[in-house]
Amino acid sequence: MSTATILQQTRNWVHSYFTGSSHLTLVLTIILTAFVINYLMQYFAATGKVPAAQHLVPTSSNYPSTAYTKARKIPFYTFLNDFMANRVEIRKRDGYGLSHWNESVTFPLTLRSLWTFTVQVLPTYLWHSRAANRAHWRRFYDQRDDLFECLMGRLRLSFTPRFIQSDESLAEAQTHDIGRLTEEDLALTPDDRVLNLDTQWGTVELCWLSRLPLYIHSTSHSVELAQYAQTLAERASADDRVQFHTQDFRDLTFHPQQFTKILALESADWIGQKHLPDFFRTCHDLLAPGGRLVIHSTTSPSVFGSLATSSVASPPGGGAISSLFSLLLAPLSFLGGRTGASSSASATPTGLSHYLHETFHYHLFCLTKVCPGRDTVLFTTLADYVAAIQNAGLEIVRLDNLSQDASKHYAEWFANWDHLRARIEMRYGEDIYRQMELYLAWTSSLFRRGGLQRHLFVLQRPFDNNDA
Numbered sequence: 352m353s354t355a356t357i358l359q360q361t362r363n364w365v366h367s368y369f370t371g372s373s374h375l376t377l378v379l380t381i382i383l384t385a386f387v388i389n390y391l392m393q394y395f396a397a398t399g400k401v402p403a404a405q406h407l408v409p410t411s412s413n414y415p416s417t418a419y420t421k422a423r424k425i426p427f428y429t430f431l432n433d434f435m436a437n438r439v440e441i442r443k444r445d446g447y448g449l450s451h452w453n454e455s456v457t458f459p460l461t462l463r464s465l466w467t468f469t470v471q472v473l474p475t476y477l478w479h480s481r482a483a484n485r486a487h488w489r490r491f492y493d494q495r496d497d498l499f500e501c502l503m504g505r506l507r508l509s510f511t512p513r514f515i516q517s518d519e520s521l522a523e524a525q526t527h528d529i530g531r532l533t534e535e536d537l538a539l540t541p542d543d544r545v546l547n548l549d550t551q552w553g554t555v556e557l558c559w560l561s562r563l564p565l566y567i568h569s570t571s572h573s574v575e576l577a578q579y580a581q582t583l584a585e586r587a588s589a590d591d592r593v594q595f596h597t598q599d600f601r602d603l604t605f606h607p608q609q610f611t612k613i614l615a616l617e618s619a620d621w622i623g624q625k626h627l628p629d630f631f632r633t634c635h636d637l638l639a640p641g642g643r644l645v646i647h648s649t650t651s652p653s654v655f656g657s658l659a660t661s662s663v664a665s666p667p668g669g670g671a672i673s674s675l676f677s678l679l680l681a682p683l684s685f686l687g688g689r690t691g692a693s694s695s696a697s698a699t700p701t702g703l704s705h706y707l708h709e710t711f712h713y714h715l716f717c718l719t720k721v722c723p724g725r726d727t728v729l730f731t732t733l734a735d736y737v738a739a740i741q742n743a744g745l746e747i748v749r750l751d752n753l754s755q756d757a758s759k760h761y762a763e764w765f766a767n768w769d770h771l772r773a774r775i776e777m778r779y780g781e782d783i784y785r786q787m788e789l790y791l792a793w794t795s796s797l798f799r800r801g802g803l804q805r806h807l808f809v810l811q812r813p814f815d816n817n818d819a
């Protein structure tokens with residue numbers, strides 16, 4: 352058979368395939384091809400600059416560990432299996448466990464990860480009813496109460512503070528930051544009517560009550576947290592000035608404009624991307640004109656949702672699917688970047704593939720092993736927050752980037768966790784210890800490198816013209 356005939360036959364075959372097949376077959380073929388290319392490119396990724404041995408230590412000498420010592424990249428699932436089986440450790444070094452590990456680990460999309468995504472993560476993300484939100488929140492906070500003390504210490508403050516001095520400890524920074532939140536961001540005065548949307552363990556409320564004669568409503572889904580906070584308030588004889596609820600704040604019967612100040616440090620993370628517009632609208636309605644709302648947001652870098660930036664307006668499913676597509680197509684855009692093709696569609700200097708795969712696997716790991724249901728961050732970008740805020744009619748008074756602070760915050764938790772290792776393993780088992788350890792080190796590392804972002808928003812409901 353001559354080359355010409357082979358070419359001709361191939362052309363005929365391709366032609367009949369593309370004209371004769373349904374759209375579905377075509378789409379599936381494209382996805383499958385992209386998937387295979389993606390897998391191969393991640394699997395045979397270029398040698399990292401930082402060898403795995405700088406981050407990971409094989410725990411026994413007879414473990415075949417050349418992969419960890421040579422300057423060669425390790426597929427994430429190989430590492431995860433070894434890690435959970437106690438064959439490698441995360442190297443503890445200046446608090447940050449995995450600061451450059453994107454240089455030594457690759458994150459191929461495997462069938463297993465796609466399966467986990469489609470079956471475990473995506474349905475929760477799309478469904479995300481209030482009942483599901485409550486169930487997830489309670490599962491996380493209600494069951495392992497003293498585990499949080501191991502993580503956070505006696506104060507039990509879980510929010511990311513702004514570190515002002517470099518030698519400040521986490522607890523010191525948090526204590527200072529409550530002051531800053533109170534005096535500058537919320538600008539609390541004795542006349543304020545205050546709502547806290549994250550009871551946490553009641554520490555913030557107590558701090559406010561010790562400074563000002565306020566009456567506070569505080570809510571979270573967790574029964575344990577509310578009880579703990581109630582006990583704390585009773586001990587401080589402040590329980591007649593604070594009321595702890597355990598409902599979704601959208602189900603509580605508050606009056607419109609009942610509050611002048613609202614604080615929400617972690618609730619946005621749990622509420623689900625599709626509820627963000629509703630969240631901000633409800634806050635807007637609960638605030639009196641001129642009232643303030645302070646929130647923390649955790650978001651993925653905009654590359655992650657660059658094909659899905661309009662997802663706040665459209666149903667979130669659209670965002671999820673296009674993000675998955677951008678993930679599959681990432682190697683192609685990488686090729687595009689190499690040949691100098693313009694990347695005008697995405698305004699990212701480094702091309703799409705930079706954090707896509709790592710962030711995706713990070714979310715899969717967190718949302719299946721650590722905190723199922725806390726998935727606002729999955730595809731939400733800062734732009735999504737800004738859009739939801741503006742559509743709700745709130746003004747942005749101030750926006751702080753807390754990403755580096757968050758990295759430091761998780762690094763300190765990582766150190767606390769390491770410190771109490773024996774106790775945690777005895778009480779909760781090795782698996783829990785390790786999952787959380789990886790979660791903390793990885794989160795710290797991603798925040799440090801910009802693969803996750805945390806921001807503080809100070810928002811205000813504008814004064815209406817007609818009631819001024």
Ligand SMILES: *[C@@H]1O[C@H](CO)[C@@H](O)[C@H](O)[C@H]1NC(C)=O
Nearest residue numbers: 399451453454705799800801
């Ligand atoms: C790892 O992350 C850093 C950003 O902190 C980036 O500069 C570097 O290119 C990344 N390496 C790889 C191989 O993606």
Ligand SMILES: *[C@@H]1O[C@H](CO)[C@@H](O)[C@H](O)[C@H]1NC(C)=O
Nearest residue numbers: 733752754755799800801804
């Ligand atoms: C916030 O800070 C991080 C880390 O310093 C950075 O990567 C990120 O781009 C910043 N975000 C914005 C919106 O500037």
